Amino acid sequence: MALDRNKLYSILTIACVAGYSWLYISMTNNLTESKSVEVCLIKHVTNIPCPSCGSTRSIMSMTKGDFVGALNVNPIGYIVALIMLMAPIWIVVDLIMKNNTLFNTYQKMETLLKRPTYAIPLVLLVIINWIWNIAKGL
Template sequence: MTKNKLYLFVLVACFVGYCWLLYTMNKVDEADFSACLFKNVTNIPCPSCGTTRAVAQIAKGHLFSSLLINPFGIIVALIMMVAPTWIIVDLLFNKDSFYRAYKQIELVINKRAVAVFLILLVLLNWYWNIKKGL
């Protein structure tokens, strides 16, 4: 992926994420609200179920409850806060540090041991989502 495509993709994804978060902020407290297609079809939560609610809890300043809902929410919230700022700084100063960091992270994640570890974390999170009845 080229630098420009990556920057555009991340900025658009963050913008859509902000819009989705604003739209759902009043719905996340409703017990029957679920935007997850997987959960709506199978009645089983997916590994990322609860991420929107977790990010909403962070936005409200409730870090611990966010962690209990879904730890992925912290990762998503960090990306949504850091990535656009980093990309804008890169664009303003004609740098490519975000792109280089992305490439380095990609190299690390492509290592078999790291990939297996991350897949296990996702599976454990999925198991936890199912057990807690998310």
């Protein structure tokens, strides 16, 4: 069960495929834009947006070239977009070169994120973003 290279890569691939297909579905169903929030469990149960609510809308405005609008909807969209753009390329390169640079980077990031000096500011940022989300009423 311990996370090894292949497991991480398959999880990332599944996540990217799901992300891209979700994006495709949301883009083609542009008329019912309010539907894009309906997968979120927290939003369903409590009617309060979760910290990452709105990242779909954020990425959708990014694809239309509206980068300021994307930041206004939810800055987490930028992180998601970055991972979704980088992960597939990195995985393919790693698989072809038979390397595991992505896995090593992932593990390095994990140990970095566990340090309180990085963890506490990031948690605060997420909470501030969450408060902003609720205030915006996403």
